[in-house]
Amino acid sequence: MRHGKLGKALGSALAVGAALVGTLAMAPAAGAVDPDTATLGFDCGTYGKGTATLTATQDGTAATISVSTSAVTAPIDVAANSVKSTLTLTKNGSGTATFSGSSNPKIPSGGAVSTGPLTGTVASGDKLEATSLKVVVFGITATCKATGPQDPGPFVF
Known part of the structure; x- marks a missing residue:
């Protein structure tokens, strides 16, 4: 009799485990931002002009963007x-x-300014462009x- 209850309990636990694994396999990956790197031009007035590379990451609603610019x-x-x-970025247009x-x-003296990670908050589906x-x-x-749009396009979180 004890073996029957143990077998049922074990079978139920295995079924719940299998359902959880299936759910996790279908869940979207955390930290999915596309593209993760973009470039654009900046005009900084008397301080100069140049290109910038932006690199974005995401962890849930927290996001970071690092900037390196020759401007x-x-x-x-x-x-x-x-x-x-x-x-500052436009959010969803x-x-x-x-x-x-x-x-x-x-x-170093004469070196391009690099800054970041800069932190911010995002929601799923946000489109951000510097x-x-x-x-x-x-x-x-x-x-x-910014002197033009980001290339290849806005960050989509």
Whole structure:
């Protein structure tokens, strides 16, 4: 008699396990942002013009974007984690989203500014395309405007 109850319990546990595995296999992958890298041009006024590479990642509703741009170069050596940046993006064609942070690698004199990861929040299906970048180095603010659309297109989270 005990073997019958044990067999039923084991069979039920196996069935539940199989159902969970099937559900997990059909769930979308976390962190799916497409494309994960895009380029665009920035005009930073008196600070320069150039291209930027944006790299995006996602973990649930948290997202990060790292920026490397030749539009702004360091006049002198810049210590790590001393550049404050805010990236503004159009959200779904009409709203805006901002990603900000103070992370950067050490930047040598004359080197292109790299900043990030800049953090922000996204929802599934959000389409984000960069429109401007504000970089603050040594208390000096450079505001950059996108000169065209991202290539190959907006980030879709």
